[in-house]
Amino acid sequence: xxxxxxLASGSKGNSFLIEDEGTKVLIDCGSTKKxxxxxxxxxxxxxEDLDALLITHDHxxxxxxxxxxxxxxxxxxxxxxxxxxxxxxxxxxxTINNLVFTPLALSHDALNTMGYIVEDGIEKLVYxxxxxxxxxxxxxxxxxxxxxxxxxxxxxxxxxxxxxxQFLKQRIYGDDGHLNNMDCAQVLNSITDENTKMIxxxxxxxxxxxxxxxLDTSCDVLLHQHTxxxxxxxxxxxxxxxxxxxxxxxHEKTDTGTVKRFIGMESTVDVSIEQTV
Numbered sequence: 001x002x003x004x005x006x007l008a009s010g011s012k013g014n015s016f017l018i019e020d021e022g023t024k025v026l027i028d029c030g031s032t033k034k035x036x037x038x039x040x041x042x043x044x045x046x047x048e049d050l051d052a053l054l055i056t057h058d059h060x061x062x063x064x065x066x067x068x069x070x071x072x073x074x075x076x077x078x079x080x081x082x083x084x085x086x087x088x089x090x091x092x093x094x095t096i097n098n099l100v101f102t103p104l105a106l107s108h109d110a111l112n113t114m115g116y117i118v119e120d121g122i123e124k125l126v127y128x129x130x131x132x133x134x135x136x137x138x139x140x141x142x143x144x145x146x147x148x149x150x151x152x153x154x155x156x157x158x159x160x161x162x163x164x165x166q167f168l169k170q171r172i173y174g175d176d177g178h179l180n181n182m183d184c185a186q187v188l189n190s191i192t193d194e195n196t197k198m199i200x201x202x203x204x205x206x207x208x209x210x211x212x213x214x215l216d217t218s219c220d221v222l223l224h225q226h227t228x229x230x231x232x233x234x235x236x237x238x239x240x241x242x243x244x245x246x247x248x249x250x251h252e253k254t255d256t257g258t259v260k261r262f263i264g265m266e267s268t269v270d271v272s273i274e275q276t277v
Contacts (some may be wrong), residue, residue, distance in 0.1 A: 002123045003248040006149065007031075007039040009129070009202040010241035014062050016127060016149065017043055019248075020120045023097040027054045027116065027127055028062040029069055031242070036065050039244060047072065052096050054088070055080070056106075057113035057130060077103065077112035088114055104138050106131035109176040117141055126150070126191070129203045132175040134187050142191040147247070150187060152201040152214040152238070153178035159208035178203065181214050185221035192222060194229045199236045200245055211238035211259040219261055235262050 007015040013031025017024065017040070024045060029036060040046065053069045055076035056062055066074070066083060075094065076085040088094070090105035090112075102117040108130045115128035126142045128134060129151040134142075142148075159169055159180075171177050179187070188199060201214045215238040222230075237245055238259040 002118070002120055002125060002147070004125065004147065005039075005043045005247070006200055006202070006239055006245040007036065007043075008242055009200075009239040010204060010206065011061055012241055013064065014056075014129065014203065015039070017045065018099070018118060018125065019043075019045075021098050023099055024050050025052050025054060025096055025099060025118075026050055026069070028056055029053060029065040030061040030063065031065070033065050033068065035242060037068075042244065043246070054101065054116060055085070056115065057108060057110035059110050059130070062130075075101075077114045078110075088112075090114065102141065104128065104141075105135070107133055107135075107175050108178075109171065117145070123147070129179075131179055132177045133179065133183060136190075139187075139190050144193045144195045145191065146195060147198045147200075148188065148191065148196060149200045149202050150184055151179040151203040152181050152184035152209070152218060153203050154180050154205045154208040155210075155213055155217075156180050156182070158213075159205070162208055164207075172205075172208070178205075181209065181217040182221075184214070185218040188218055189221050189225055192226065192228075192230070192234075194231050196234055197231050198247060199234070201236070201238045204238060204240075206241060211240065214238045215259045215261060233262065235260060 003019045005017045008031045014028045016027040050072050052073040058078050070083055074085045075088050077088040088103050090103050093100055093102050098120055100119045104115040106113040106115050113130055118125040123146040125147040126145040127149045204211055204214050219236055239245055
């Protein structure tokens with residue numbers, strides 16, 4: 001069974017840990033050294049326990065701590081100064097022990113930005129952030145994943161009313177920027193089915209969005225536009241910047257403050273949140 005922990009998600013840092021039958025793989029290594037190492041330790045993991053580090057792209061909020069991982073295998077779609085890597089290319093699958101990774105080319109203002117589909121022969125996880133849109137040709141590959149981590153970065157109206165300069169607003173809103181709430185919801189509507197057990201809305205802007213708004217937008221679209229059936233225990237979470245969301249054999253809980261709802265049986269239920277560490 002695939003277990004995971006979203007360690008950090010947002011413009012100040014991103015990192016995601018996957019564990020499966022003794023294999024441990026980290027996707028991205030943004031944030032501060034202190035926070036990232038403490039988060040790994042909270043998952044009973046040290047750097048030397050990792051089988052590999054995967055990079056989505058070379059923006060600082062995804063690679064700022066990469067020097068601390070230089071002694072393990074690193075898979076990256078771009079060259080990184082003074083770091084040896086295995087080159088990742090879109091749709092060219094690669095295997096790390098029992099896990100199979102399929103890179104997906106995303107549309108972002110960083111060279112060769114990738115998302116990943118992760119499979120262990122039983123379960124499937126989709127990890128897609130930092131993209132202005134998701135190419136519909138990937139929908140069949142993404143559909144029916146057990147777990148989906150998808151960017152819901154901004155609300156368009158809130159973004160346009162921020163004090164950010166116009167060029168930055170256009171960059172975020174554009175095809176090479178970040179996925180907005182409604183576009184995220186429409187992607188989820190296309191790829192979620194009765195097999196999907198958990199959705200995490202990720203990379204949520206702290207200035208141009210709220211977690212509650214991101215959650216409400218996706219849940220409303222799923223509940224009112226989705227034509228298929230849901231897993232009756234489907235849970236949808238809206239991630240905080242430095243709040244962990246952990247799924248594992250012994251626990252499935254999130255830090256205090258994280259917005260979380262169950263969807264199933266044609267209803268939604270807000271649930272209380274447990275403290276992790």
